[in-house]
Amino acid sequence: MGWKDDPIVGKAGTPAIDIRPGSGAPQLIATSANPYSAGRYPLGRIYTVGDTATLRETDVLTGVEKRTYTQRVTRVDAEADRVEFNNGIVVTDMMGNTLKTGKVEYDVPVQFSPAEIQVGKKWRAVFIRQDRRGPSNAYYDVQITRREKVVVLAGEFDAFRLESQGWNTTHGARLEVNLWLVPGLIYPVKREWITRNKRGQFTNTERHELVSLRQQAIGL
Numbered sequence: 001m002g003w004k005d006d007p008i009v010g011k012a013g014t015p016a017i018d019i020r021p022g023s024g025a026p027q028l029i030a031t032s033a034n035p036y037s038a039g040r041y042p043l044g045r046i047y048t049v050g051d052t053a054t055l056r057e058t059d060v061l062t063g064v065e066k067r068t069y070t071q072r073v074t075r076v077d078a079e080a081d082r083v084e085f086n087n088g089i090v091v092t093d094m095m096g097n098t099l100k101t102g103k104v105e106y107d108v109p110v111q112f113s114p115a116e117i118q119v120g121k122k123w124r125a126v127f128i129r130q131d132r133r134g135p136s137n138a139y140y141d142v143q144i145t146r147r148e149k150v151v152v153l154a155g156e157f158d159a160f161r162l163e164s165q166g167w168n169t170t171h172g173a174r175l176e177v178n179l180w181l182v183p184g185l186i187y188p189v190k191r192e193w194i195t196r197n198k199r200g201q202f203t204n205t206e207r208h209e210l211v212s213l214r215q216q217a218i219g220l
Helices: none
Strands: 017-019 040-042 052-059 065-077 082-085 090-092 098-101 104-110 116-118 122-131 134-152 155-168 173-181 190-196 202-215
Touching: 122 155, 134 173, 134 202
Parallel strands: none
Antiparallel strands: 017 202, 040 116, 052 065, 052 202, 065 082, 082 090, 090 098, 098 104, 104 122, 122 134, 134 155, 155 173, 173 190, 190 202
16 A cells, blocks of 8 residues: 555535544455455554644553643644644644653654555664753654454554653663554554663553544555
8 A cells, every 4th residue: 555646635614634533444455465464554643733642651561641742733744844733832844753841852753653664664763852850861662463352442443553662871761652643643542651760670661542633634
């Protein structure tokens, strides 16, 4: 499956994607025609001002709910390869790779989202993280490990699972991020972010799951 000549765009006043709790997830990608492959698909993300996602954050270890929050696209600058959410609180590139989240900034977008999704694909994301403690050097080794069904509040999705392990070499912290991506959707349907310090103690155990999503266009 390759890029279509034109993106899928919702009719006036109607988003191309409108996922609500309990409404079920749309079937966006077909089963691969190759029985030995999970298929190869473009990422297919198109950001439009007004696109809105609601997500639930829980603790990976305990399952305790921390919050439900909303992110809305408030600015898109394709020429600068920049998308802003909630008036710049979060900033990504046009593929959704993070440049800024709250008071944490990165010197380059942290590439968890590739241009093309295929099981077995591997790469390394290297970056400098800037936070209240100053700059630190870090990296992730990322691999698309499999295609699987994943259930969140927004519904059941046919998704690709990305597993990432790495280190913050400045602070000696072990890093782990798992993502479940659906080609065409501008947000992961599920994300787990786990960090351990140099003594092996957990310092961050976040899980974020999609509750609802409204977006104006799909690039599949």
